[in-house]
Amino acid sequence: MPGLPAPHPAATCLITGASSGIGAAIARELASRGHGVTLVARREERLRDLANELAEAYPVRAEVLACDLADAAARGALPGRVEALGLRVDVLVNNAGLGTHGRFVELDAAREAEQVRVLCEAVVDLCGAFAPAMAARRSGGVLIVSSLSGFQPVPNTATYAAAKAFSLSFGETLHAELRGCGVSVTTLCPGPVDTEFFEVSGPHPTQRVFPKPLWETAEAVARAGIEGLARNRRVVVPGAAMRALVASGRLAPGGLRLWVLDRFYRGAEAQ
């Protein structure tokens, strides 16, 4: 059965969106287990601070590759940059993301397309760059950070929810295709997590819809994701309340779910 590959000096875990929130927590979780990490995001200074913190706290190699994942050419250069460091990617964590909200027709179309590039295109691109070698070695792990929003369309976050449905479907399929190849593939679907996500997106209806006790910490979500990957779990939804929400949502007809969510989010946007 596949699990997390054992730490190796020539191997690294490449984590996108490691400059804050869930990505930074995943980097800490992996480094604490003895894995070398390669931190990817746009804010290089933040990545350097985290790399220094990890290299001081644990006997691991922590590398920094600043990259705008919305830029296809910059993404395309990543495999060569990893190779130039003398490293191979044993674990790939597709975590980077952003989320807009509001009625689609009122949103900036360019920002919506950027969201798709980061949440969908970059995930396919990076899996395409690193998963074939993992399958050939019969060893590796791919963690894809999707969202609770991936389980159904969500009015007021049309592009985000659709993009997360894409990454959830893609991750589940990859999990099935790589079964028996020694490569773990897990899709992590958190509910609300207290991170900078809501500073980047601006005041978000999720902050009003979900009461605070239902929010998870980035650390708890990161641990659940890495433990799920180590067990090659197909999908991980952190938190019992969120798992109950997903299960009950699946029982309701699609039209009813859309109506209820529209009422919820419309009300929250209006507050």
Ligand SMILES: NC(=O)c1ccc[n+]([C@@H]2O[C@H](COP(=O)([O-])OP(=O)(O)OC[C@H]3O[C@@H](n4cnc5c(N)ncnc54)[C@H](OP(=O)(O)O)[C@@H]3O)[C@@H](O)[C@H]2O)c1
């Ligand atoms: N917070 C939640 O409630 C929640 C719930 C479910 C799922 N998620 C998902 O969890 C993931 C992490 O989000 P978070 O909550 O940790 O938010 P966060 O604290 O805002 O972190 C987002 C990360 O993505 C990176 N990023 C964004 N655009 C990028 C780009 N163009 N190129 C490279 N990196 C980029 C950011 O780095 P730079 O700005 O430095 O580039 C940052 O490191 C996302 O995929 C999000 O959709 C979050």
